[in-house]
Amino acid sequence: MxxxxxxxxxxxxxxxxxxxxxxxxxxxxxxxxxxxxxxxxxxxxxxxxxxxxxxxxxxxxxxxxxxxxxxxxxxxxxxxxxxxxxxxxxxxxxxxxxxxxxxxxxxxxxxxxxxxxxxxxxxxxxxxxxxxxxxxxxxxxxxxxxxxxxxxxxxxxxxxxxxxxxxxxxxxxxxxxxxxxxxxxxxxxxxxxxxxxxxxxxxxxxxxxxxxxxxxxxxxxxxxxxxxxxxxxxxxxxxxxEQVADSIDFRDEKLSPDSTILKINFLGESTYEPILSRVVQETGVTFSILQGTISRMKSTPYGQLVVKIEGPRQAADDTVSLLIERGLDVEVYEHGLG
The missing domain is CATH 3.40.50.300 (P-loop containing nucleotide triphosphate hydrolases)
Structure with a gap:
């Protein structure tokens, strides 16, 4: 065109x-x-x-x-x-x-x-x-x-x-x-x-x-x-x-040796599915939400979550792998010293 x-x-x-x-x-x-x-x-x-x-x-x-x-x-x-x-x-x-x-x-x-x-x-x-x-x-x-x-x-x-x-x-x-x-x-x-x-x-x-x-x-x-x-x-x-996304500073976030901070992006219908909840049940880690948004790009829903998961390093790595396998984009912000 x-x-x-x-x-x-x-x-x-x-x-x-x-x-x-x-x-x-x-x-x-x-x-x-x-x-x-x-x-x-x-x-x-x-x-x-x-x-x-x-x-x-x-x-x-x-x-x-x-x-x-x-x-x-x-x-x-x-x-x-x-x-x-x-x-x-x-x-x-x-x-x-x-x-x-x-x-x-x-x-x-x-x-x-x-x-x-x-x-x-x-x-x-x-x-x-x-x-x-x-x-x-x-x-x-x-x-x-x-x-x-x-x-x-x-x-x-x-x-x-x-x-x-x-x-x-x-x-x-x-x-x-x-x-x-x-x-x-x-x-x-x-x-x-x-x-x-x-x-x-x-x-x-x-x-x-x-x-x-x-x-x-x-x-x-x-x-x-x-x-x-x-x-x-x-x-x-x-x-x-950054104009349209809230930012969060993790420098003051206290991390235990078994802590890992993840940023997870959802796009399309996966935005509304409990993928994270299902995965942590499989890997045995726990999580807390530090930041989260759900919005739309034109007509497509998307979500962004920043979470802190608690569990052994191997369990954290398994959590990341399973989330990626299920179609999510995952970025590891920071690991604890465990």
């Missing part, structure tokens, strides 16, 4: 070259929600805007829907961009136009017949829940309503791809959740591919299927959200995960 191959973006200032993007390879599938997360200045906005060539790469190729955008003429590129909608952090609405006029604007630009414009606007305002606000102006709307107008406008030309440039960063948490729910609903109903950038792991965890982590213009980690979230490899990724 979307292919970025060896994409680079560099800026020249005299003899000094700055790389905003360096050798980016990404493949995004039809119908998925793909997240790109990074700190400010990491290159995520440049990467997103490279997909529709608002930022033209210095090198590499961008293919969307089988069409290599980097090989098109200006006129051909304008036509292809109709298949790529975009929403922005600060909405970018026309302040002197009503809600319905804002949504209709892209259709009028391509000289769509008036009856078709009116029908499409009605459909989109119903989709985003703004039918009753159609005659209002942006100044009369809340931040969440403005973003809903932006989403409706971006969908006006029936795009195959929706790019979201920090679409929830200017919103409060409750409104953010409502916009994320709307994007998820749009993805399910229209099967539109959504690519979003953010610096908030909560956004990634809530609606994305896969995620790429960008740092200093490079993709340092990518994969399914659950895999990246539960088994982060890069230190930057671990920092983002």
């Amino acid at each position: 979307i292919e970025l191959r060896h994409v680079q973006k560099q800026y020249q200032s005299g003899s000094h070259t700055t790389y905003a993007l360096h050798d980016i390879d990404l493949s995004i599938e039809q119908g998925e929600i793909f997240g790109i997360i990074g700190h400010s200045g990491a290159g995520k906005s440049t990467l997103l805007r490279s997909i529709n060539l608002l930022e033209r790469p210095t090198a590499g190729s961008v293919v969307v829907d089988g069409v290599e955008l980097t090989a098109l003429s200006t006129k051909q590129l304008q036509e292809q961009r109709r298949r790529i909608g975009m929403i922005f952090q600060h909405f970018n609405l026309l302040s002197s136009a009503t809600v319905e006029e804002n949504v209709a604007f892209p259709l009028k630009l391509i000289k769509t017949p008036k009856a078709e414009v009116n029908q499409r606007v009605r459909e989109l305002l119903e989709l985003v829940g703004l039918t009753e606000q159609s005659r209002k102006y942006p100044a009369q709307l809340s931040g969440g309503q403005k973003q809903r107008v932006g989403i409706a406008r971006a969908l006006a030309t029936n795009p195959h791809v929706l790019l979201c440039d920090e679409a929830t960063s200017a919103l409060d948490p409750q409104t953010t959740n409502s916009i994320l729910s709307l994007l998820l609903d749009i993805n399910r109903k229209l099967r539109i591919t959504i690519v979003l950038i953010t610096h908030e792991m909560h956004v990634i965890r809530s609606i994305c299927d896969r995620v790429a982590v960008i740092h200093q213009g490079r993709i340092i980690e990518q994969g399914p959200v659950a895999e990246v979230f539960l088994k982060p490899r890069h230190e930057v990724t671990k920092q983002f995960i």
